[in-house]
Amino acid sequence: MPEKMPRTELRESSWTPEERAEFNRRRRGRNLLLLAALAGFSVLVYAIAIVKLHEYGQMW
Amino acid sequence: MSDSTLSGGLGVSTAADWFSLLKPRVMSLVVFTGAIGLIVAPTHINPVLAFTAILCIALAAGASGAINMWYDADIDAVMHRTASRPIPAGRITANDALGYGIVLSAISVLLMAMATNLLAAALLALSIFYYVFIYTMWLKRSTPQNIVIGGAAGAFPPVIGWAAATGHVSLLPVLLFTIVFFWTPPHFWSLSLFASGDYERAGVPMLPVIKGPRHTRLNVMVYSVLLLPIALSPYLFGLCGLFYGATALVLSVVFCYYCWRVLTDQQDPQGHSLTNNAPARAAFKYSILYLFILFGACAVDRFI
Numbered sequence: 001m002p003e004k005m006p007r008t009e010l011r012e013s014s015w016t017p018e019e020r021a022e023f024n025r026r027r028r029g030r031n032l033l034l035l036a037a038l039a040g041f042s043v044l045v046y047a048i049a050i051v052k053l054h055e056y057g058q059m060w
Numbered sequence: 061m062s063d064s065t066l067s068g069g070l071g072v073s074t075a076a077d078w079f080s081l082l083k084p085r086v087m088s089l090v091v092f093t094g095a096i097g098l099i100v101a102p103t104h105i106n107p108v109l110a111f112t113a114i115l116c117i118a119l120a121a122g123a124s125g126a127i128n129m130w131y132d133a134d135i136d137a138v139m140h141r142t143a144s145r146p147i148p149a150g151r152i153t154a155n156d157a158l159g160y161g162i163v164l165s166a167i168s169v170l171l172m173a174m175a176t177n178l179l180a181a182a183l184l185a186l187s188i189f190y191y192v193f194i195y196t197m198w199l200k201r202s203t204p205q206n207i208v209i210g211g212a213a214g215a216f217p218p219v220i221g222w223a224a225a226t227g228h229v230s231l232l233p234v235l236l237f238t239i240v241f242f243w244t245p246p247h248f249w250s251l252s253l254f255a256s257g258d259y260e261r262a263g264v265p266m267l268p269v270i271k272g273p274r275h276t277r278l279n280v281m282v283y284s285v286l287l288l289p290i291a292l293s294p295y296l297f298g299l300c301g302l303f304y305g306a307t308a309l310v311l312s313v314v315f316c317y318y319c320w321r322v323l324t325d326q327q328d329p330q331g332h333s334l335t336n337n338a339p340a341r342a343a344f345k346y347s348i349l350y351l352f353i354l355f356g357a358c359a360v361d362r363f364i
Binding site for chain 1: 072073074075076078079106108109112115167171174175
């Protein structure tokens with residue numbers, strides 16, 4: 001069975017140290033954004049649940 | 061470091077690229093009109109739920125934008141205005157953008173249903189469907205009336221905001237919908253007058269490309285005149301007060317003047333501008349200000 005080709009961005013053996021640093025910086029930025037989005041979503045769902053249960057006594 | 065120094069694919073995108081897929085400029089207008097629909101509704105809504113409703117409208121608009129960029133990647137690549145977007149520039153793959161748009165669409169509709177009511181969620185889903193399937197996939201590449209009919213997609217937010225607060229739809233949000241619907245043609249055709257080269261290159265049948273600039277100028281003028289009584293209608297129906305009525309009248313008359321200048325711009329025999337489309341650029345800028353102030357006046361009027 002042929003070996004699966006790695007994704008373009010993972011074929012990094014030819015990268016210079018500057019390119020690798022830039023890649024890491026961008027990946028860190030994306031990961032932090034995703035973390036913030038997931039944390040915000042969790043807090044929002046919790047807040048909605050509290051408000052709806054408090055004001056209407058039910059979620060739906 | 062330039063993007064070209066890193067190979068294409070997911071690995072070179074930045075957080076800003078993912079944000080730009082949501083078309084933040086378009087989103088700001090959508091959020092504003094949606095918030096106005098929510099504010100003018102004659103009922104109280106908890107601030108957390110109101111915030112969630114506006115966030116859902118923003119997410120849905122952004123998700124539609126991302127799916128639009130996935131579908132229009134071929135067009136975007138040949139237009140100067142859009143060539144540096146993340147997909148044509150190779151920083152995000154089209155399939156990743158599609159997945160991103162679908163997931164955000166689902167989250168926005170489900171969150172809206174959870175936080176407000178099923179009507180608001182259904183209208184939100186309808187607006188996404190309309191923008192993606194009716195405008196992007198069908199109308200945009202098939203008729204010069206694309207932005208007239210497709211303009212309905214951008215007119216949904218005030219209705220959704222109202223529905224989120226009240227659970228139903230009445231005359232005022234329908235009038236707000238109609239205002240945005242009739243505002244879209246002069247707004248967009250003003251833009252297309254000075255960007256028609258881009259649309260022609262991409263093969264998009266915008267009105268100036270198919271019917272020529274002279275016909276487009278006339279249509280800009282006609283729609284701005286049609287918009288005047290429609291903008292006044294919330295006052296004429298007694299749904300808004302004198303403050304809104306006076307603001308709408310002044311804004312609309314000025315808008316007609318800007319569109320009159322577009323119509324009477326110095327032109328060659330084919331109708332191409334000899335002034336680098338300065339009146340069309342001015343009308344386009346004013347149209348954005350027009351909608352912000354008009355809807356702002358509607359909200360202020362509610363508290364007078």
